[in-house]
Amino acid sequence: MTPPPARADTRLVGRDAVLGVLDRLVTRLDDGASGLTVVTGTMGSGRSAVLDWAVARAGAAGIPVAVARCSRRESRIPYATLTQLLATLCPPSRIAELAGGLPSGTRPTAAVARMCDAALEDATGRPVMLAVDDLHLADPDSLRRLISLAERPRSGPVLTVVTSPLPLRHVRSTAGVRDSGRTCPVNTLRLDPLTDDEARTLLASRAWRPAPASAAAVNAVAGGAPAVLCTVADRFAASGPRTRTDALPGLTATARAVWSARALSTAQGLADDAMDVLRVVAAVGHLLDTGGAAAVAGLDAAAFEEAVDALRACGLLAGNGPPRLSRPWFADEVLAGMTPAERDILHLKAAAVRGGGRTRIGTVADMLGAVSGVVRPRTAPDDAQPGRIPADVTADALRHALGESVTEADRARLLLKLAAVEAVTAPQAGDGRLRQIMLRHVTPQTWPVVLHAADLLLSRGDAETTRWMTADVHQRALASIPDAQLRPLRALGRLAWNEKGGPPLGASPPVHSDHPGHPAEAAVLAWNLAVRADDSVRARALARTALAAPAAVPLMCRIAAARTLLCAADVDGGLRSLDAVVVEARRAGAHAAAAQALLARAEAAVRLGGSEDALGALAAATRELPPSSWHALLSPRLTAAEVLALIRCGRVAEAREVAARARVRREDRGVAFAFLLYARAELALIGGDAERALLLLEECGRLLRSRRWLNPMLIPWRSTAAAAHRRLGSATAAAECLAGEDRDAELWGTADAFAGTRSHLYAVLARSGVDVPRAPDEPAESPEPADDRQLTDAERAVAGLVVCGLGNREIAERLGLSTRTVELRLTKIYRRLGVRGRSALVAHLRGGQEND
Structure with missing residues (x-):
């Protein structure tokens, strides 16, 4: 037996099991065994490649092979498939002889069938292989004849191998082929989607270079289809050796385009x-x-x-x-x-099926009207404003309009409008539409829509996505968009980076200047100065410059400028600016931006002691955007503001319930999480657990410092930490916290305003029974150092390892404890020994050892 052909074809990666079965069937054919084998699999699974291998295998074994490749174009031509088989099975001279031997008057269609039978009889006693690709596209006459040939006994063995994505029973039913009742052994070989490892192998072997890091993502888009992956690999190989191996957007876009083209071709067949x-x-x-x-x-x-x-x-x-x-x-x-008419008919039928008159089918012109009035306010009863359209019906109509043949600019505007509606009812879908605008519609004509989409995406609180999306859009728009129009996008990217931190993904970050040339950049620079507590005079001037030109500044940049004014003690100016943002955001249907402005207003009211005002602003924020629609990166701020407002109203039990419901994943712990940590620390301190409060405040401070949020006007966490230290008996540490915070407030230039914030805070804590420092300049207590023999054995073990130079994590691993337990024991050790930190503890213990 001649050995099978080498399996070097990259289209056959992951198909060893199927090829092994076909190899055995060809071998059995040579031994006299007939059969019908159906190779099936989804679109692009490589059925044709497997059939080609089987044909080559039979040819290498000296077995005559007849091949036919069916197509939609020939599916209505009688015996078209059978004609192809005959042409590959017999030389032209033999076909002429067979045609000449037919009786006169034989119809052409019947002639093909008789000639095919005669050709098979020529091979009496010898094995023959019939190979038919895409059997589901075969004409009914050929299909009936092929099944008859496979089912009826012959003097010689015949192996029929066909490919089809559809089961054989479905193919027979569609062609109207009845079951003859005769049995025929049928082997069904299914081609499964490639695994990620197999996809990497295919990409690497076909491109002659290491598989890209994005192979798994590309395989997910391709659906594990080798035919799609081969085209992606060719694109990857043609990109040259200098192309980044993790060029995900280009490869996934190729996979998507190829998959779509093949899917359309399959559907049309x-x-x-x-x-x-x-x-x-x-x-x-x-x-x-x-x-x-x-x-x-x-x-x-x-x-x-x-x-x-x-x-x-x-x-x-x-x-x-x-x-x-x-x-x-x-x-x-x-x-x-x-056609648009065909789409209209489907939508009208769907409306009738769903209940007729409730669904409003508008024109594209209707959908591109003003955004105001699209969604009825959540506070209004159903019959309050009969001119307004319910959100779900509006969304349906917008989706219908997107199915029309519209210009790219109109499509981008429709997507933006739909995203605004879905921000309330389906926020994740709305975010996807905003990303779609930023990925697919970056042109000079659509640039205002792209900028608005970036603003809305950031207003949802998804700083992580916004920062890399803006970097990517900026990189792609450099060649087509003037620099003056790119500046607001750079400002939004900088604002997102300030919130989330870390390097932007996918593209190089835009270059930012400390000398802004656009009001949006002035707003973001003002906010950056504010969070760093650096130069309040300049920050205030920049914020006012930005707010003086509201039409040119994105909503989120205006909110940042207003928060800057609040931090700089310009309370009236900050609150007026936030109110203006709320009005404009509501007019534009930007519910998330309106909710963010109202949240900032509530936080300001908490700092100023207006607890009822804070609760009112929070209620308005959740009317704009239901709590379930807030992004996970932003919702901790909402929860924190509600907890603090309830504490200041004396409703501590309710505050505990709200705090207990908050669940924050580790990957969602951005700056907003620091606000929630602070709110939980106030609850712990009020509940008498000063040690837990101190741990929460230290983590809050660490998170803020890691983002360079140093301004005490944002979160007075050290004032609360001072109260926790005082409760634990460490007046010295309390004084240090207060002194450091006062120094930062004075450098920022808001010492008097911050004193008022601290006064409101301490009044709330005092009403709850917390012993707070009476004045920032209160002299620190100096407790007498305690004998280290007063430590427990567990505390002495921790202290001894500190002296040896081990960190908290190493101590936890050495003693089999959690890091938090080590931190709690160290806090108790510091208090008992009257020391103010790790270095003082080491000095104290070493001094005691020398005295001994």
Whole structure:
């Protein structure tokens, strides 16, 4: 037996098991065993590559092979597939002989069938292999003949190998081929999607270079389809050796485009019912259940189920349940192949199925009207404003408008408007639309929309995404957008970086100047100075410059400028600016921006002692944006403000309940988390747990310092820490906290204003029974050093390791404790021995050892 061909084809990566089965079938064919083998798999799974390998394997073994490749174009030509088989099985001279031997008057279609039978008889006693690619596209006449050849006994063995994404029973049913009742051994070989490791192997072997770090993400977009991955690998190889190996956006975009093109080609080869169902799912499937989708498609339950099964077998629809596209973005490609009239008909049918008159189908012009009035305020009853459209109906109409054939600028505006509506009802979907605008619609015509999208994304609190999205957009827009128009985007990126920290991802960060040339940059620089407690005079002047030109400044930059004024003791100016932002944000439908401005107002009221005002502002903020719609990176600030406002109203029990409900993931612990730590510390101190309060405040301070948030006007955490130290008996540490905070406030230039903030804070704590320092300049107590023999054995063990130079984490590992337990024991040791830190503790213990 001739050895099988080498498996060097990269399209066959991960197909060893299937090729092994085919190898055995070819071997058995040479031994006289017939059979029918169906190679199946989703779109792009490599069925044709596997068939090519089987054909080469049979040819290498000296077995005659007839090959046919079916297509949609020839599916209506009688015996088109059989003609291809005949042409590859016989030389032209033999075909002429067979044609000459036919009786006169034989119809052409019957002639092809008789000639094919005669050609197979030529191979009597010898094995023959019939290979048919994409059997589901074969014409019905050829399909019936092929199945008959596979089922009827012959004098010689015949191995029929066919490929199809659809099961054989589905192919037979579609072609109207009845079951003859004769048995035929059928092998079904399914090609599964490639694993991430197999995808890396394919990309590396085809591109002749290491697989990119983004291989797993590319494979997820490609659906594990080797045909798609091969095209991606070719693009990766053509990019040259200097291309970054983690160039994720370009590779995933290629995978997406190739997947979409192949999916469209596959869909167009299916039966008309399947294509009708695909269009319904793409246009209105998200609005309908299974029965509704079938009604819109105009199919009975059996026909609809058969069409859905075919689409799922091809990988175009996902899983079980109501039909949904396996790739949501594929909807754009499907809808692009429909006329506006066809899309209108589907939407009208969907409206009728869902209940008719409730859904308002507007025109594109309607959808591009003013944003105000799109969504009824949450405080209004359903019948309060009959001219307003409910949010879900507005969203449906906007999605319908997006299905129209519109310009790129209009599409970007529709996406922005839909994102504004979804910020309340479906915030994650709204965020996705904002990212879509920033990724796909960066042109001079759409630039104002892109800038507004970046502003709205940051207003949602997702500083992490905003900072790398703005960096990426800035990099791509350098060649087409004037620098003056790029400056507001740079300001938003700087603002996001200030909130989250860390290097931007994906692209180099825009260069920022300390000499702003745009009001938006002035606002962000003012806020940066404010959080660092650096030059309040300049910060105040920059903030006022920014607020004097509101039309040119994004909403989030204006909020930053207003917060700067509040930190700089210009309370009236800061509150007026926040109120102006709220009005404009509501007019623009920017609910998240309005909520952020109201949150900043509530925080200012907490610092100024206006607890009821704070609760009122928080209630307005949650009316703008329900708590469930706040981003995880921002919600800790909302919770902290509510807790502090409730404490100042004397409703401590309610404050504890609110704080207990807050759950923050580790990856979401940005600057906003520091506000929540501070609020929990106040609760712990009021509850008598000064040690826990001190730990929370130290973590709050560490987090703020790591972001260079040094201004005590933001969070007076050291004033509260001083009260905790006093309760623990360490007046010296309390005095140090107060002195350091007073020094920062004086350097910032708001010593008097901060004294008032601290006075309000201490009044609240005193009402709750906390012994607070009476004055910032109160002399520190100097307790007598205690004998270290007063320490417990556990504390002595910790102290001994401190003297040896070990850090808290190392001590915890050595003693089998948590780091927090070590910190608690050290706090008790400092208090008992009257020392003020680790170095003082080491000096104290070493001095005692020398005296001994």
